[in-house]
Amino acid sequence: MQNQSLLTLKQQLATAIRMLEKEQHIDFNGHFSVRVPETEYIFINAAAASRKTVTEYDIITIDLNGEIIEGNGTPPNEYPLHTEIYKRRNDIQAIVHTHPRWSTLFTIANVPLRPVIIQGAVLGEIPVFPKSQSISSTDIANELTDQLSEHQVILLKAHGAVVTGDNIMETFVRSIFLEENACRQYMASQMGDAHSLDEEEVRSTKEFIWQKKNIQKVWDYYVSNLSTI
Template identity: 40%
Template sequence: MDTQVDELKLLVVKAVRMLERIELLDNNGHVSVRIPGTDRFLINSRKASRASLSVRDIVLCDMDGKLLEGDSEPPSEFHIHTEIYKRRDDVGSVVHNHPHYQTVLGIADVPLKPVFGVGAFVQDVPIFEDSSLINTRELGIQLAGKLGEESSVLLRHHGTVVAAEDIKSAFTISVFLEENAKKQYDASLLAPSIKVLEGENLERTRTSNWQPSIIQKLWTYHQEKAEKQGALSGITE
């Protein structure tokens, strides 16, 4: 168990550092991972910088957000994570980030549409209208209910939440969502009506662009790029 927890801590740190490097996270935002077979999860601490996060900044909590291990406290929005985990046995990782283009489209009340190959899974993304911090259990329950069985939910005027089976999948969805939103935004500047993926083409594109090999390929790409730029230095200190 100790080895597994150490490996998961490292994955959380890498995910946070890499999401911060590509500006999906800023000075806020958080990534969590459920420890398989338990009612506990790991998450980056509230006070730690996302740009210099290390394994010592990862805290262990129960499903009520109670600190079990670590030198700090979890983020105030831990209810996002706990309530999704309670509702969804299939979810092993949750990401709450603040992506620019998805948030802009939400502010403009423009629904996210599948317009780019890797964003083909974007369809009927639910929108949570309360833009405040999700820092109460009641709000966490409402958000988890709005997410339902989907992989993402847009928090109007705030950011997004992604839920997936594991941390690499949650990272990949986060990246693909923003890439798709950027393409949609840019295309909308060129024409009042844009072409979206639909029908058989949408289904085929969705299937071909969501494979374990693609998830690992994207993770490896961002990890190696972050390493070359020094963005992962000191993560085990």
């Protein structure tokens, strides 16, 4: 991959982080990474960078042991969350750790998060990591990776969420769908029963929604709402 393509990848990562901050999925914490194609490295936002104003210049390159390869700054304290998942899941190309309000609320209340809207159909089964602590060591990161198993999303008890995908755009959209589904489930529960989609509805809506053109449409919508910095 040429340098221009790598720069574009960094820019896309920075854009995704700013959009997640705008949507209150992350704040002064939170981190997003992506594999650097044809290498054993990843791009990730520097720990000290403001998530609200992050640019490609705040994206650093580290290896899967957390060593800095290129860039200014240090990786987030929870970088093992990313590196240990990448080591075990070759199918995953991008990872975001968010602190979403509605999704996290379900882990505090010990209420299962279920697919209640069609966007929720793409999330699959969502396990909950039972330990409320920083994922800042390889030991705890490996426990998290065990619990994630073959899933795409995992909630962290009273902490947040880890969302994965084939690329930055897909991972971002999955995070949006996770929080929207959680919000709708909570709101419906205040009115009575929050009904889940049945198995056939999950299958058919997932096939319809999780298409490249629809993922692009969601991405473009949030980009259009993002103020230029």
